[in-house]
Amino acid sequence: MRRVAAVLVHYPVLDREGSIVTSAITNLDLHDIARSAHTYGLSDFFVVRPVAAQRTLAERVCEHWTRGSGGRRIPDRTPAMQIIRVVPTLDDALAALGEGVELWTTSARASGPLLGFADARERLAAAGPAVALAFGTGWGLAEQVYARASARLEPIQSPRADGYNHLSVRAAAAISFDRLLTPR
Amino acid sequence: MRRVAAVLVHYPVLDREGSIVTSAITNLDLHDIARSAHTYGLSDFFVVRPVAAQRTLAERVCEHWTRGSGGRRIPDRTPAMQIIRVVPTLDDALAALGEGVELWTTSARASGPLLGFADARERLAAAGPAVALAFGTGWGLAEQVYARASARLEPIQSPRADGYNHLSVRAAAAISFDRLLTPR
Numbered sequence: 001m002r003r004v005a006a007v008l009v010h011y012p013v014l015d016r017e018g019s020i021v022t023s024a025i026t027n028l029d030l031h032d033i034a035r036s037a038h039t040y041g042l043s044d045f046f047v048v049r050p051v052a053a054q055r056t057l058a059e060r061v062c063e064h065w066t067r068g069s070g071g072r073r074i075p076d077r078t079p080a081m082q083i084i085r086v087v088p089t090l091d092d093a094l095a096a097l098g099e100g101v102e103l104w105t106t107s108a109r110a111s112g113p114l115l116g117f118a119d120a121r122e123r124l125a126a127a128g129p130a131v132a133l134a135f136g137t138g139w140g141l142a143e144q145v146y147a148r149a150s151a152r153l154e155p156i157q158s159p160r161a162d163g164y165n166h167l168s169v170r171a172a173a174a175i176s177f178d179r180l181l182t183p184r
Numbered sequence: 185m186r187r188v189a190a191v192l193v194h195y196p197v198l199d200r201e202g203s204i205v206t207s208a209i210t211n212l213d214l215h216d217i218a219r220s221a222h223t224y225g226l227s228d229f230f231v232v233r234p235v236a237a238q239r240t241l242a243e244r245v246c247e248h249w250t251r252g253s254g255g256r257r258i259p260d261r262t263p264a265m266q267i268i269r270v271v272p273t274l275d276d277a278l279a280a281l282g283e284g285v286e287l288w289t290t291s292a293r294a295s296g297p298l299l300g301f302a303d304a305r306e307r308l309a310a311a312g313p314a315v316a317l318a319f320g321t322g323w324g325l326a327e328q329v330y331a332r333a334s335a336r337l338e339p340i341q342s343p344r345a346d347g348y349n350h351l352s353v354r355a356a357a358a359i360s361f362d363r364l365l366t367p368r
C-alpha cells in the first residue's frame with residue numbers, strides 16, 4: 001500500500017469568474033478533512049496557504065486541538081488534527097512526500113484523460129512512491145495544477161438525470177477517500 | 185427506485201456523557217448535507233429541531249440561499265437548499281414521507297442486527313415506501329431512535345488497523361449517500 005496524503009489547495013484556485021485567487025481558510029475544512037483523512041489511513045493532510053497570517057491562524061486551530069483545551073475536551077479529535085501540515089506552497093507539500101511523489105488532482109469537471117476510481121485503487125494497492133491527492137477550494141484548482149499532475153481522478157458523478165453536482169470539498173474528499181481506500 | 189430522504193436529528197441525541205440532549209445547529213451541516221443529498225437525488229433533507237428559535241434560525245439560513253442574496257451570488261446552491269425542511273420532531277419528518285415510511289438509522293457503532301450497504305442498495309432499487317435515513321448530531325442518536333427503526337445501517341468502517349473512526353456527520357452522510365445511491 002502506498003503512502004497517500006491529502007492536499008487542500010487555497011492557491012492557485014479559481015474564483016467564480018475563473019480568475020486565479022487565494023481563497024480563505026474555512027475552519028471546518030481543517031476538521032472535516034483531517035477526520036476523514038485519518039479515518040481512512042492517509043498519512044498527512046497538507047493545507048497549502050501562501051499567506052503567512054492565515055498559516056498562523058490554521059496552526060493555532062491545530063494547536064488548540066492537539067495540545068490545547070479542544071483536545072482535552074474531545075480527545076478523539078487529536079490524532080486527526082495531528083496529521084495537518086500547514087505549508088506555503090504545493091511544492092512544499094510534494095517535497096515533504098519524497099522522491100518520485102505523484103500528484104493526483106480531483107475535479108467536479110471531466111477534462112482530458114481521467115483516472116477511474118477502480119484503476120486508482122489498484123495503483124494505490126501496488127508498490128510505488130507517495131501520492132498527493134489534491135483538492136481545490138473556491139471554484140476549483142487552477143489549470144496550472146492540472147498541467148503538472150501525474151493523473152486526474154474522474155469526477156464524482158451525480159446519479160441525477162440533470163447531472164446536478166455541487167458537493168462541498170469536505171464531502172468530495174470524504175467520498176474520494178472512501179472510494180479509494182475502502183478494501184473491496 | 186424508492187424515495188429517500190435524509191433526516192438530521194438534533195433531538196433526541198447523546199452528549200459525550202451519554203445523556204439525552206438537544207444539540208445546537210451547525211450552519212455547515214445544513215449546506216453540506218443539502219448539497220450532498222441533492223447531488224445524490226434524495227427528495228428532502230429534514231432538519232429536526234424541537235426549539236422554535238433555532239428552527240427560525242435554520243429557516244432564515246435557507247431563505248437567504250433560496251430567495252435571498254446568497255442564492256443570487258451562488259445560484260448552484262439554491263436547488264440544494266430548497267430541499268431542506270425544518271421540523272420540530274422526527275415524527276413530523278416521518279409523517280411527511282407518507283404511509284409505510286421506513287426509518288433507517290446510521291451509527292459509528294455496530295449494535296444488534298445491521299443492514300449492509302449492498303443489501304440496502306438492493307432494497308432501495310426495488311419498489312416500496314419512502315426511506316428516512318437518520319443521522320445523529322452530537323455523540324449520536326439516542327437509543328429510542330434505534331428502537332423504533334426498521335433497519336440500522338452498518339457503520340462506515342475505518343480500514344485502519346486500530347479502527348480509528350471519527351468522521352463528521354457531514355462526511356458520514358456524504359459517504360452513505362455515495363454508497364447507497366451510486367449505480368454499480
